Amino acid sequence: MKLHLYNTLSRSKEEFIPLMEDPKYHWPKKDSVWLYSCGPTVYRDPHIWNMRAYICRDILRNTLEKIMWYPLKSVMNMTDVGHLTSDEDEGEDKMEKWAKREKMTVRQLADKYIASFKRYLQMLNIDEYQIICRATNHIKEQIAMIQQLEEKWYTYIIPGDGVYMDTGKIKDYGYLARLDIQWLKEWARIENENKKSKTDFGLRKFSPVDGHRQMERDSPRGKGFPGRHIECSAMSSRYLWDQFDLHTGGVDHISVHHVNEIAQSECALGTHPRVKYRLHNQFLNLGGKKQSKSEGGLVTVDALVEKGFHPLDFRYLCLTAHYRNFLDFNEELLETAQNSRNNLIKKMQKLFSFNQQKNQWNAVFLNDWTIQKIRGDVHAKVIIDFDYPMSYETFKNTLTSKYVGDALEEMMNALMDDLNTPQVLAILNQTLNSSDQVEEVEMKELFVALHRLEKNLLKIWLFDRIGSEKEKKSEEVPEEIRKLAEKRTQAKKDKDYALSDELRDKIIKKWFQIKDTKDGYEITKTS
Numbered sequence: 001m002k003l004h005l006y007n008t009l010s011r012s013k014e015e016f017i018p019l020m021e022d023p024k025y026h027w028p029k030k031d032s033v034w035l036y037s038c039g040p041t042v043y044r045d046p047h048i049w050n051m052r053a054y055i056c057r058d059i060l061r062n063t064l065e066k067i068m069w070y071p072l073k074s075v076m077n078m079t080d081v082g083h084l085t086s087d088e089d090e091g092e093d094k095m096e097k098w099a100k101r102e103k104m105t106v107r108q109l110a111d112k113y114i115a116s117f118k119r120y121l122q123m124l125n126i127d128e129y130q131i132i133c134r135a136t137n138h139i140k141e142q143i144a145m146i147q148q149l150e151e152k153w154y155t156y157i158i159p160g161d162g163v164y165m166d167t168g169k170i171k172d173y174g175y176l177a178r179l180d181i182q183w184l185k186e187w188a189r190i191e192n193e194n195k196k197s198k199t200d201f202g203l204r205k206f207s208p209v210d211g212h213r214q215m216e217r218d219s220p221r222g223k224g225f226p227g228r229h230i231e232c233s234a235m236s237s238r239y240l241w242d243q244f245d246l247h248t249g250g251v252d253h254i255s256v257h258h259v260n261e262i263a264q265s266e267c268a269l270g271t272h273p274r275v276k277y278r279l280h281n282q283f284l285n286l287g288g289k290k291q292s293k294s295e296g297g298l299v300t301v302d303a304l305v306e307k308g309f310h311p312l313d314f315r316y317l318c319l320t321a322h323y324r325n326f327l328d329f330n331e332e333l334l335e336t337a338q339n340s341r342n343n344l345i346k347k348m349q350k351l352f353s354f355n356q357q358k359n360q361w362n363a364v365f366l367n368d369w370t371i372q373k374i375r376g377d378v379h380a381k382v383i384i385d386f387d388y389p390m391s392y393e394t395f396k397n398t399l400t401s402k403y404v405g406d407a408l409e410e411m412m413n414a415l416m417d418d419l420n421t422p423q424v425l426a427i428l429n430q431t432l433n434s435s436d437q438v439e440e441v442e443m444k445e446l447f448v449a450l451h452r453l454e455k456n457l458l459k460i461w462l463f464d465r466i467g468s469e470k471e472k473k474s475e476e477v478p479e480e481i482r483k484l485a486e487k488r489t490q491a492k493k494d495k496d497y498a499l500s501d502e503l504r505d506k507i508i509k510k511w512f513q514i515k516d517t518k519d520g521y522e523i524t525k526t527s
């Protein structure tokens with residue numbers, strides 16, 4: 001199984017061969033795939049346009065880590081220091097502006113919105129990156145990289161303004177964006193009559209003499225704050241060394257942010273290409289227009305939930321478009337996605353509750369904990385297979401059903417073709433539609449295969465019940481279940497864990513789930 005990814009560097013699909021397996025690459029020895037993703041500027045709640053990007057990256061990470069079974073080291077930055085309102089480093093500082101508006105310090109603002117960002121990741125079933133690094137905690141690394149550039153004569157100073165990168169000294173500046181510097185329109189970059197060339201950009205800006213900025217720091221060149229691009233170069237170098245496998249971002253990063261990030265990294269570190277594969281996701285179209293946080297238009301996941309959608313309806317919608325294509329977004333399209341996701345769940349339920357009277361398949365719709373608990377029944381084999389971590393290739397070899405094997409193979413081929421999730425969903429639907437061809441003995445394998453696909457890749461709760469979290473929680477819990485739960489609480493207080501486990505099992509068998517919380521417990525229906 002070979003993964004092909006569209007590399008913006010070559011403008012073509014390339015086979016993914018990580019540096020650790022690349023015969024042309026020798027040093028330093030790597031034992032994992034290294035990935036860096038440009039993270040958010042944490043001054044407001046992330047809007048869904050941002051979240052689409054993180055969903056696309058989640059699919060990439062799942063594919064590498066849970067399908068291909070590569071060990072992965074993933075790093076994402078949090079921009080918590082004021083760069084200016086645009087990639088071109090113009091305008092007012094967003095962090096300072098919004099901190100004033102919310103009557104808090106810039107640090108408090110950043111803390112608040114980092115927490116909010118992480119909450120959205122959770123709502124959308126996006127795994128957190130192993131390393132999430134804040135720009136303000138890595139100022140030293142940024143200053144050190146600027147010094148490296150100064151030592152190599154790549155910089156110059158505009159007094160009262162900042163330290164600039166002298167792009168005229170770089171032979172292939174802009175190769176990522178295929179920039180034709182000669183024809184680059186003047187307005188496309190910040191105007192500054194003191195710049196040597198129009199593509200030069202600020203590595204570090206000096207604090208204004210008459211003003212104070214909250215996030216300014218001392219440096220050998222005086223008080224100031226970093227330029228827009230230096231943090232990604234400095235932090236990726238700190239955590240992933242000078243050359244690594246993958247760098248992701250939105251297509252809006254191609255022409256300025258990533259071009260500058262490449263220019264300063266490659267000049268400072270002397271490596272080329274700095275990154276083997278550069279992947280970019282396309283925009284979300286809101287009413288045919290890219291929505292920007294700075295413009296004030298804001299659609300958050302919370303807003304969608306308030307309208308009655310499940311956050312994963314949005315995740316599903318994102319998977320229906322290829323990550324390199326525009327995804328149109330409006331309420332109607334989200335409704336369609338909601339219906340499709342619900343239909344998919346219904347089909348799953350119909351398929352796997354065929355012998356419901358024996359309470360067999362329903363058992364496996366419950367959460368992992370429950371599955372662990374129902375050992376000893378006829379599904380012990382299924383349960384073990386379902387939990388056992390392995391690559392897709394290894395898993396395929398455990399299948400005996402040709403029908404299941406072929407369906408899975410087709411889905412994997414689509415995924416390996418530059419992460420074609422719409423195609424994966426189409427094949428999944430076809431498979432469920434033609435499931436009457438599946439022999440009863442093959443059902444177990446089909447279930448395990450789809451469960452793995454859900455758990456390791458899609459993460460849209462295919463095995464869940466339909467309806468929003470709110471609806472589920474508000475459902476009535478019968479008195480009988482409440483009593484069992486109370487008894488269980490007492491048993492736990494008495495440290496009679498055997499009894500408390502027994503009571504939990506009783507609750508589960510009545511199709512309720514009990515979860516311990518800070519204030520006691522929470523009960524939800526499971527079927």
Ligand SMILES: [Zn+2]
Pocket residue numbers: 037038039232257261
């Ligand atoms: Zn970046």
